Amino acid sequence: MNEHISDAVIRRLPGYYRHLRELEKEGITQISSTELGELMGQTPSLVRQDINCVGGFGRQGYGYDVSRLKNGIGEMLGLNRKHCMIILGSGSIGSAVARYPSFAKEGFETIGMFDIDPARIGCTVANICIEPLDHLEAFCSSHVVDIAVLAVPAEAALETAERVAACGVNAIWNFAPVDLKLEAKHVEIVNVHLSDTLQVLSYKMEHPQT
Amino acid sequence: MNEHISDAVIRRLPGYYRHLRELEKEGITQISSTELGELMGQTPSLVRQDINCVGGFGRQGYGYDVSRLKNGIGEMLGLNRKHCMIILGSGSIGSAVARYPSFAKEGFETIGMFDIDPARIGCTVANICIEPLDHLEAFCSSHVVDIAVLAVPAEAALETAERVAACGVNAIWNFAPVDLKLEAKHVEIVNVHLSDTLQVLSYKMEHPQT
Numbered sequence: 001m002n003e004h005i006s007d008a009v010i011r012r013l014p015g016y017y018r019h020l021r022e023l024e025k026e027g028i029t030q031i032s033s034t035e036l037g038e039l040m041g042q043t044p045s046l047v048r049q050d051i052n053c054v055g056g057f058g059r060q061g062y063g064y065d066v067s068r069l070k071n072g073i074g075e076m077l078g079l080n081r082k083h084c085m086i087i088l089g090s091g092s093i094g095s096a097v098a099r100y101p102s103f104a105k106e107g108f109e110t111i112g113m114f115d116i117d118p119a120r121i122g123c124t125v126a127n128i129c130i131e132p133l134d135h136l137e138a139f140c141s142s143h144v145v146d147i148a149v150l151a152v153p154a155e156a157a158l159e160t161a162e163r164v165a166a167c168g169v170n171a172i173w174n175f176a177p178v179d180l181k182l183e184a185k186h187v188e189i190v191n192v193h194l195s196d197t198l199q200v201l202s203y204k205m206e207h208p209q210t
Numbered sequence: 211m212n213e214h215i216s217d218a219v220i221r222r223l224p225g226y227y228r229h230l231r232e233l234e235k236e237g238i239t240q241i242s243s244t245e246l247g248e249l250m251g252q253t254p255s256l257v258r259q260d261i262n263c264v265g266g267f268g269r270q271g272y273g274y275d276v277s278r279l280k281n282g283i284g285e286m287l288g289l290n291r292k293h294c295m296i297i298l299g300s301g302s303i304g305s306a307v308a309r310y311p312s313f314a315k316e317g318f319e320t321i322g323m324f325d326i327d328p329a330r331i332g333c334t335v336a337n338i339c340i341e342p343l344d345h346l347e348a349f350c351s352s353h354v355v356d357i358a359v360l361a362v363p364a365e366a367a368l369e370t371a372e373r374v375a376a377c378g379v380n381a382i383w384n385f386a387p388v389d390l391k392l393e394a395k396h397v398e399i400v401n402v403h404l405s406d407t408l409q410v411l412s413y414k415m416e417h418p419q420t
Contacts, residue, residue, distance in 0.1 A: 007251075008218065010413055014406035018389070039389075041217075078412040092309040096302035102387055102405055108412075147411065171415050173408055177312055179228070179249075188414040192407050195312055196224035197400050198383055201357065202288040202318075203220055204398040205381050 009053050013073055015040055016050070020070035032063040079107060083146040086112040086139070086169075088160050090120050090130045093175045094151030098126040108147070112139050133160075140167035150174040161189075219263050223283055225250055226260070230280035242273040289317060293356040296322040296349070296379075298370050300330050300340045303385045304361030308336040318357070322349050343370075350377035360384040371399075 019039045023031060033044040033051070040047065051064065054076060074080060085103075087094045090113055097103070098110050114133045115121060121132050131139065139145075148164040150157055150172055157176035164172060165184045172189045174180045179191050229249045233241060243254040243261070250257065261274065264286060284290060295313075297304045300323055307313070308320050324343045325331060331342050341349065349355075358374040360367055360382055367386035374382060375394045382399045384390045389401050 005417075010410055011406070013413065014403065014409040017409070018403065018406075076413060076416065077409045078416040079409065083412060083415075092302075092306035096306040097404075099302040100404060103408065106405060106409075108408060146415070147408075171411050173411050186418070188411060188418065190407050190411040190414070192404075193224065193228065194307075194310060194402075195316060196221070196228075197402050198313065198318060198357075199224040199227070199287045199289065199316075200220055201381050201383050201398060201400040202293060203223065203286060204400070205293075205356070206286065206288040207215075208396070208398065 005053050009050050012040070012042075012050055013054070013077055017070060017073045017077060017079070020066055020073065023066045024070055029066055030063045031066055036064070082107045082109060084109055084111045084144055085147040085149055085173075086110070086114065086136075086145050087128075087149040087151060088114050088133070088136075088164065089151035089153075089156075090115040090117075090123070090125060091151060094149065095125045097149050097151060097175075098128060110149075111143060111145070114139075136163065137167055140164075140169065145169050147171045147173055150176050150180070152176055154178045161187075215263050219260050222250070222252075222260055223264070223287055227280060227283045227287060227289070230276055230283065233276045234280055239276050240273045241276055246274070292317045292319060294319055294321045294354055295357040295359055295383075296320070296324065296346075296355050297338075297359040297361060298324050298343070298346075298374065299361035299363075299366075300325040300327075300333070300335060301361060304359065305335045307359050307361065307385070308338060320359075321353060321355070324349075346373065347377055350374075350379065355379050357381045357383055360386050360390070362386055364388045371397075 019036065033047040037044040037047045051069065055072060085108055087098055087110055094113065098113060110126065110128055113125060113128045113130045114136055115130050116133045120130050123130050148169045150160060152160050154176050157174065157178050157180055161172055161180055161182055165182055165187045170187055172180065172187060174189060174191045177193065180189050182189065229246065243257040247254040247257045261279065265282060295318055297308055297320055304323065308323060320336065320338055323335060323338045323340045324346055325340050326343045330340050333340050358379045360370060362370050364386050367384065367388050367390055371382055371384070371390055371392055375392055375397045380397055382390065382397060384399055384401045387403065390399050392399065
């Protein structure tokens with residue numbers, strides 16, 4: 001297995017996992033790179049390259065074993081273990097993440113939610129009581145927190161991220177509309193820019209494929 | 211300009227646009243492929259390839275003119291014109307999209323919101339009154355609707371998408387956790403899978419770069 005998997009391949013892994021899980025549910029046990037490519041909207045050759053990167057799981061001409069490939073990719077994605085998340089900011093985005101049903105199903109469980117707005121503190125979102133941000137440090141020393149979801153305004157993002165990192169949280173899923181970078185190298189960050197996919201759609205409208 | 215720009219390049223364009231807009235705000239007028247690559251987390255060579263794809267905007271050794279490149283990419287993304295959006299489903303995700311402040315700033319304006327839940331109809335989200343889904347057809351014949359945001363449960367996604375397409379809406383931004391495909395070829399669809407970026411983060415936690 002290639003230890004240096006490119007970001008482009010990593011970003012496609014969740015898609016493979018999703019399609020393979022659907023195929024497994026439908027009772028399909030084998031799939032060719034051509035069929036998987038059609039589901040992914042990729043060429044069969046790229047599918048074979050990607051799957052070689054993650055460790056093979058097939059033999060030329062035989063296709064892939066759906067369950068083995070799904071489980072292999074799932075393990076690489078860390079989906080075989082539970083992740084505890086806290087959400088910083090209880091506005092629309094923070095609340096949508098807390099309420100999104102499939103995260104918990106996939107092992108990403110929200111265990112705490114924090115805000116600075118006195119009007120929101122004490123309210124409940126998806127059975128989680130919103131606590132004041134001042135409780136963050138105490139909460140993190142008494143709970144294992146794997147991931148902090150940043151759903152604060154852009155101008156509060158860096159400060160909040162640094163505070164979370166100082167609490168020993170090693171992963172930040174950032175919804176604030178900034179490209180967050182931290183000095184602390186041990187903190188993994190994924191910046192989500194909701195506008196980006198909207199702009200991709202807008203591009204496709206401007207340049208329809210004929 | 212290459213008319214057949216790959217999906218991978220298209221997906222990077224919003225990131226370029228975002229960084230260039232920031233640079234322009236900071237008063238920076240020229241930028242090299244090395245500097246732009248650092249901001250994007252890409253190699254200078256990939257940056258040069260991408261920008262060649264979209265039409266050049268620079269000369270070897272001179273770097274790129276920030277405003278010209280930003281405006282060129284913005285135009286390709288269709289950001290120089292207004293897009294009217296409707297939101298199907300007024301739950302957490304639909305409401306978060308309606309309230310997200312930067313969409314309207316970028317010309318994506320929500321003009322209608324629909325739901326089937328009688329308890330939500332008549333309520334207001336971000337100054338938009340939620341209408342019954344039965345009003346969809348009448349609304350679409352009396353308004354220009356560029357984009358439908360699908361924020362309905364997975365099991366209602368296909369039916370709602372087909373209904374929206376039958377109303378003449380040509381673009382669907384789908385947040386329902388399914389890979390939506392329609393028979394109607396004129397409809398552009400971008401499927402957003404929120405879990406995907408969370409799984410990328412989880413991958414990075416499992417495989418920290420040393």
